[in-house]
Amino acid sequence: MKARSQPPAGHAARLTVDLDAIAANWRTLRDRHGAPTAAVVKADGYGLGAIPIAARLYAEGCRHFFVAHLAEARAVRPAIPSAFLAVLNGLPPGAADAFLDDDIAPVLGTLAEIDDWASSCRARGRSGAAMLHVDTGMNRLGLPEADVALGANPDRLRGIDLRYVMTHLVSSEAPEQPVNAAQHARFASACAHFPHVPTSFANSSGIFLGDAFRSDLARPGAALYGINPTPGRANPMAPAVTLHARVLQLRDLRAGDSVGYNATFTAAAPMRLAVAGIGYADGWLRSHSNRGAAFFDGVRLPLVGRVSMDLTTYDASAAPHLRPGDWIELIGPHCTPDDAAEAAGTNGYEVLTALARRCERIYTPA
Numbered sequence: 001m002k003a004r005s006q007p008p009a010g011h012a013a014r015l016t017v018d019l020d021a022i023a024a025n026w027r028t029l030r031d032r033h034g035a036p037t038a039a040v041v042k043a044d045g046y047g048l049g050a051i052p053i054a055a056r057l058y059a060e061g062c063r064h065f066f067v068a069h070l071a072e073a074r075a076v077r078p079a080i081p082s083a084f085l086a087v088l089n090g091l092p093p094g095a096a097d098a099f100l101d102d103d104i105a106p107v108l109g110t111l112a113e114i115d116d117w118a119s120s121c122r123a124r125g126r127s128g129a130a131m132l133h134v135d136t137g138m139n140r141l142g143l144p145e146a147d148v149a150l151g152a153n154p155d156r157l158r159g160i161d162l163r164y165v166m167t168h169l170v171s172s173e174a175p176e177q178p179v180n181a182a183q184h185a186r187f188a189s190a191c192a193h194f195p196h197v198p199t200s201f202a203n204s205s206g207i208f209l210g211d212a213f214r215s216d217l218a219r220p221g222a223a224l225y226g227i228n229p230t231p232g233r234a235n236p237m238a239p240a241v242t243l244h245a246r247v248l249q250l251r252d253l254r255a256g257d258s259v260g261y262n263a264t265f266t267a268a269a270p271m272r273l274a275v276a277g278i279g280y281a282d283g284w285l286r287s288h289s290n291r292g293a294a295f296f297d298g299v300r301l302p303l304v305g306r307v308s309m310d311l312t313t314y315d316a317s318a319a320p321h322l323r324p325g326d327w328i329e330l331i332g333p334h335c336t337p338d339d340a341a342e343a344a345g346t347n348g349y350e351v352l353t354a355l356a357r358r359c360e361r362i363y364t365p366a
């Protein structure tokens with residue numbers, strides 16, 4: 001992107017989010033799942049903006065949404081007025097009335113949460129929608145196997161409009177892992193306690209594990225945003241994000257000159273350095289220091305030195321036509337979120353969610 005003619009911007013780090021691509025990805029996942037498919041928009045839509053994304057997917061026909069916290073649910077509720085909206089992290093003490101007020105479904109994961117929700121619904125004289133999370137191996141949230149029969153007691157559930165029983169996969173992106181089949185078997189036994197309740201199973205990668213992992217509601221997040229749900233194989237998702245940073249200065253370094261905090265890079269020969277206005281406060285992770293690259297007109301500019309709070313430095317020797325004010329690509333056609341993650345020693349999820357911090361966000365179509 002050569003944007004010399006654009007009006008002066010107040011930001012030097014620009015994230016573009018392609019809502020049409022996210023909508024296309026949702027359709028791809030739904031068609032692949034062959035059954036109803038939700039959208040996970042927690043963490044502000046994986047850093048990309050939960051409200052515009054949820055509104056776009058609602059317009060596309062998506063009617064089930066997930067966030068992690070009640071505060072996130074309340075923020076997105078007005079954009080998706082009549083959709084099913086559930087909070088994955090469960091029902092905090094004292095929060096039941098707030099859930100009921102905004103028609104937000106808690107994902108219940110302990111007997112205490114079940115009892116709290118049931119008694120709150122009965123006290124309000126109405127039934128409240130909820131999901132039940134059963135643990136099948138993650139050991140984070142969800143009823144342990146030993147509590148499932150207790151949780152299925154109809155007296156205990158009185159007042160609860162139990163919409164789905166769900167579980168969450170440990171290693172869905174690794175189809176060869178035996179834990180997938182083990183979780184499948186444990187989930188089937190748990191669901192046998194709830195013969196008439198629909199099920200919710202696969203996340204993004206789980207959708208690609210095959211028909212046995214189909215349920216009444218898939219819960220993809222990452223793949224909507226273009227992260228590859230099938231690592232090691234071709235990415236079936238459309239790219240949805242670009243990230244550009246503005247070049248603030250170009251400097252000519254002599255052999256022996258060092259760059260940035262702690263002088264972790266030293267020029268071996270004369271070189272041209274581009275200083276870009278993005279740093280870890282924008283979510284460009286410090287673990288990119290001396291790893292990865294940006295691109296300008298397809299030319300690779302290796303990242304040199306430490307990523308600092310507001311600045312990142314690149315070897316621009318190969319791009320003599322680069323000028324101050326130009327925008328260089330950090331995520332885009334030449335470097336996917338998964339590529340950036342590999343350079344930074346993390347996953348695409350962390351690369352995207354980190355960008356929620358300070359970048360300017362632009363949505364297309366406008």
Ligand SMILES: *Cc1c(COP(=O)(O)O)cnc(C)c1O
Binds near residue numbers: 088221
């Ligand atoms: C975050 C989350 C998802 C979405 O997972 P992706 O791998 O991003 O598709 C689904 N279910 C639960 C319980 C989650 O926490």
